[in-house]
Amino acid sequence: MIKVAILGYGTVGSGVYKVLTENADIIEKRVGEALSVKYVLDLRDFPGDPVESVLVHDFELIEKDPEVSIVVETMGGLKVAYDFVKRCLLAGKSVSTSNKELVAAKGAELLTIAKEKNVNFMFEASVGGGIPIIRPLLNCVTPDRIEEVSGILNGTTNYILTAMAEEGADYDALIKRAQELGYAERNPEADVEGYDSCRKIAILTSLVCGRQVDYEDIYTEGITKITPEDLGYAKQIGGALRLLGISKIHDGRVHSIVAPFIVGKNHPLYAVNDVMNAVFVKGNMVGDLMFYGSGAGSLPTASAVVSDVIEEAKNIGKNIPVTWEAEKLPLADKGEFSCRFLVRTKSAKEKIEAAFGTVEYLDTDTAAEIAFLTGELTESDFEEKAGKIELIHRIRVSI
Amino acid sequence: MIKVAILGYGTVGSGVYKVLTENADIIEKRVGEALSVKYVLDLRDFPGDPVESVLVHDFELIEKDPEVSIVVETMGGLKVAYDFVKRCLLAGKSVSTSNKELVAAKGAELLTIAKEKNVNFMFEASVGGGIPIIRPLLNCVTPDRIEEVSGILNGTTNYILTAMAEEGADYDALIKRAQELGYAERNPEADVEGYDSCRKIAILTSLVCGRQVDYEDIYTEGITKITPEDLGYAKQIGGALRLLGISKIHDGRVHSIVAPFIVGKNHPLYAVNDVMNAVFVKGNMVGDLMFYGSGAGSLPTASAVVSDVIEEAKNIGKNIPVTWEAEKLPLADKGEFSCRFLVRTKSAKEKIEAAFGTVEYLDTDTAAEIAFLTGELTESDFEEKAGKIELIHRIRVSI
Numbered sequence: 067m068i069k070v071a072i073l074g075y076g077t078v079g080s081g082v083y084k085v086l087t088e089n090a091d092i093i094e095k096r097v098g099e100a101l102s103v104k105y106v107l108d109l110r111d112f113p114g115d116p117v118e119s120v121l122v123h124d125f126e127l128i129e130k131d132p133e134v135s136i137v138v139e140t141m142g143g144l145k146v147a148y149d150f151v152k153r154c155l156l157a158g159k160s161v162s163t164s165n166k167e168l169v170a171a172k173g174a175e176l177l178t179i180a181k182e183k184n185v186n187f188m189f190e191a192s193v194g195g196g197i198p199i200i201r202p203l204l205n206c207v208t209p210d211r212i213e214e215v216s217g218i219l220n221g222t223t224n225y226i227l228t229a230m231a232e233e234g235a236d237y238d239a240l241i242k243r244a245q246e247l248g249y250a251e252r253n254p255e256a257d258v259e260g261y262d263s264c265r266k267i268a269i270l271t272s273l274v275c276g277r278q279v280d281y282e283d284i285y286t287e288g289i290t291k292i293t294p295e296d297l298g299y300a301k302q303i304g305g306a307l308r309l310l311g312i313s314k315i316h317d318g319r320v321h322s323i324v325a326p327f328i329v330g331k332n333h334p335l336y337a338v339n340d341v342m343n344a345v346f347v348k349g350n351m352v353g354d355l356m357f358y359g360s361g362a363g364s365l366p367t368a369s370a371v372v373s374d375v376i377e378e379a380k381n382i383g384k385n386i387p388v389t390w391e392a393e394k395l396p397l398a399d400k401g402e403f404s405c406r407f408l409v410r411t412k413s414a415k416e417k418i419e420a421a422f423g424t425v426e427y428l429d430t431d432t433a434a435e436i437a438f439l440t441g442e443l444t445e446s447d448f449e450e451k452a453g454k455i456e457l458i459h460r461i462r463v464s465i
Numbered sequence: 466m467i468k469v470a471i472l473g474y475g476t477v478g479s480g481v482y483k484v485l486t487e488n489a490d491i492i493e494k495r496v497g498e499a500l501s502v503k504y505v506l507d508l509r510d511f512p513g514d515p516v517e518s519v520l521v522h523d524f525e526l527i528e529k530d531p532e533v534s535i536v537v538e539t540m541g542g543l544k545v546a547y548d549f550v551k552r553c554l555l556a557g558k559s560v561s562t563s564n565k566e567l568v569a570a571k572g573a574e575l576l577t578i579a580k581e582k583n584v585n586f587m588f589e590a591s592v593g594g595g596i597p598i599i600r601p602l603l604n605c606v607t608p609d610r611i612e613e614v615s616g617i618l619n620g621t622t623n624y625i626l627t628a629m630a631e632e633g634a635d636y637d638a639l640i641k642r643a644q645e646l647g648y649a650e651r652n653p654e655a656d657v658e659g660y661d662s663c664r665k666i667a668i669l670t671s672l673v674c675g676r677q678v679d680y681e682d683i684y685t686e687g688i689t690k691i692t693p694e695d696l697g698y699a700k701q702i703g704g705a706l707r708l709l710g711i712s713k714i715h716d717g718r719v720h721s722i723v724a725p726f727i728v729g730k731n732h733p734l735y736a737v738n739d740v741m742n743a744v745f746v747k748g749n750m751v752g753d754l755m756f757y758g759s760g761a762g763s764l765p766t767a768s769a770v771v772s773d774v775i776e777e778a779k780n781i782g783k784n785i786p787v788t789w790e791a792e793k794l795p796l797a798d799k800g801e802f803s804c805r806f807l808v809r810t811k812s813a814k815e816k817i818e819a820a821f822g823t824v825e826y827l828d829t830d831t832a833a834e835i836a837f838l839t840g841e842l843t844e845s846d847f848e849e850k851a852g853k854i855e856l857i858h859r860i861r862v863s864i
Binding site: 081084085086088089092093095096098190196197198201202205206207208209210211276332334336337339342349350351352353354355356357358359360363365366368369370372373375376377387389 | 480483484485487488491492494495497589595596597600601604605606607608609610675731733735736738741748749750751752753754755756757758759762764765767768769771772774775776786788
């Protein structure tokens with residue numbers, strides 16, 4: 067019998083408890099031994115909840131119990147989670163976490179400690195919720211030189227963008243509805259400003275490159291300035307607007323960005339709607355791959371956490387090496403990132419063509435603006451040209 | 466230095482040689498040791514080809530060379546491949562294969578031999594070409610009770626169905642073009658009659674259930690009878706026609722089928738076009754997942770083969786257990802499978818409603834037929850009702 071402790075009985079933590087108990091038979095079969103939850107740590111009490119009998123308030127009880135060999139961290143936040151996870155690893159326990167802040171900031175260090183203590187630190191659920199992506203990157207796409215990893219990494223914003231496109235409603239109305247439906251938090255900043263996607267693409271890029279990518283280095287733009295008009299233009303050119311985290315790797319240089327992009331019909335991310343997430347991977351041999359599923363939610367995320375727990379249970383006393391060096395990987399300048407741009411401007415065609423040369427004009431509903439598509443430009447090239455016209459808005463295009 | 470031998474220098478085998486040589490630096494990093502190809506076995510000669518220096522014609526050379534620890538089988542076919550793979554495993558070598566016939570027929574036995582000899586038998590490339598699906602099923606979706614595994618498992622037929630829908634061309638014209646483009650073989654029967662998809666869904670189902678599923682037991686229907694009219698109706702109800710392999714698992718009973726299905730817009734398989742493949746997995750905790758990529762092609766398939774080789778190289782002297790018992794799993798009767806049906810008939814509405822009750826009528830271009838959608842029915846229920854009308858054609862609908 068392998069004993070597990072869960073730190074935090076919130077949305078994900080309670081899901082982990084449910085998966086471990088309701089699917090106990092399947093999990094025992096996969097591990098070859100039964101797993102049981104010995105402790106659940108939370109500051110709150112849950113009278114009448116099945117968790118009551120194993121609920122504790124004192125972390126040290128878990129840290130000092132040699133019977134506990136696997137700890138699940140689902141508290142979120144950085145400071146306390148970091149302290150607890152580190153102490154668990156140092157105490158010789160494997161840890162599985164869904165905490166993207168923790169992994170993005172401290173992944174390299176925690177993996178090193180896990181290696182030294184001959185245990186495992188796993189974080190499948192930190193990116194893409196229930197979607198298997200971390201382990202496939204580490205165990206499946208291994209023969210390939212990865213040229214791109216990108217994705218729709220946040221369900222809240224994808225829900226809003228899908229609804230804007232389908233209903234023509236505006237951002238303010240939809241963020242309110244998303245909050246009512248529980249898809250967005252009361253303070254939705256981390257989602258809608260792209261910070262959540264940024265941490266996730268930083269984790270994926272660190273794994274793909276084997277070195278620390280600091281999320282603070284990644285240019286990040288959210289969806290709060292997107293208007294129904296933007297979505298109309300996206301539709302006109304046969305695309306869908308998606309908040310993407312992108313890392314492209316050319317000649318050893320890594321180009322990362324988080325921003326709304328218009329994605330063409332033939333791209334697999336085009337059809338990823340509502341709260342679903344997907345990660346796109348391009349390898350030099352395997353070509354295009356996509357991993358699709360629920361990017362959030364209690365049970366999908368818990369399933370990913372427990373898949374780590376199962377791997378850890380199958381590998382007690384054996385560290386599975388993961389390359390993620392702490393030395394920071396310098397990213398290419400944002401100015402070097404290149405794509406096409408959809409531009410909305412108050413300037414006349416003469417001025418547009420003087421700045422951009424030949425462009426592809428779109429239909430507009432109003433005489434107050436002209437919209438056009440540029441060819442492929444670097445960000446800095448675009449900025450320089452856009453400075454010569456009166457810009458209303460620009461959206462990146464990946465078609 | 467770990468020595469590898471490749472059996473068969475055809476489309477996939479030559480891809481494997483290319484991946485192992487061109488991405489040797491990445492592979493060495495992943496394994497922690499260099500891999501080198503010591504032998505390539507083929508009956509043919511390849512004068513001037515880089516493979517010439519390692520080309521051999523005698524299998525025993527490989528079988529008896531203790532230096533070779535990993536063998537790749539990419540010959541295809543059953544009889545000789547089975548003999549060679551078995552002898553390699555018995556000689557203490559791990560084997561990776563892309564051969565779906567071999568895996569579907571002999572997977573359980575070869576896994577048992579691998580276990581006894583403390584080596585590994587892997588077959589990531591046997592389903593879905595380059596798509597990571599076998600290892601994610603074994604290592605990622607582990608906490609879940611799998612309720613469905615299904616997919617677009619054949620690129621040739623998906624290419625034809627996509628082109629039929631986009632161009633309105635008929636089957637005969639498109640199979641010819643697919644042959645010219647190299648997407649279909651000169652004898653396309655295995656693809657277009659669904660036999661290829663059937664072997665692949667049998668492999669996936671065996672793995673999900675942990676017991677042998679015989680592909681001969683799975684009802685299989687190909688795409689040769691699909692007409693442009695059928696695709697018109699699919700479009701009318703907002704769906705796309707796809708050749709699916711499906712296994713649904715309810716209450717321990719397994720319902721498997723290979724047939725063309727109309728898939729609704731909201732299903733992730735809807736947007737999988739052209740030669741791309743995708744596998745859909747539904748778990749009781751994780752919900753819907755999809756794995757998408759190139760289902761065939763030299764390099765994508767080779768990438769999957771080499772991902773096995775890397776796992777085998779990292780686990781020399783250690784068998785990774787896979788549950789696939791040889792005892793045959795009895796499938797539910799085909800008559801119990803249930804779905805909706807799109808029906809084209811020469812009978813009048815009176816007769817239709819006498820047989821099926823209330824149905825949903827579709828628009829038709831001709832007075833010569835009536836088309837309608839049934840509610841969810843079992844296959845046997847449908848057969849009985851359809852016997853009462855003059856049937857032109859019926860297509861299963863999963864919307």
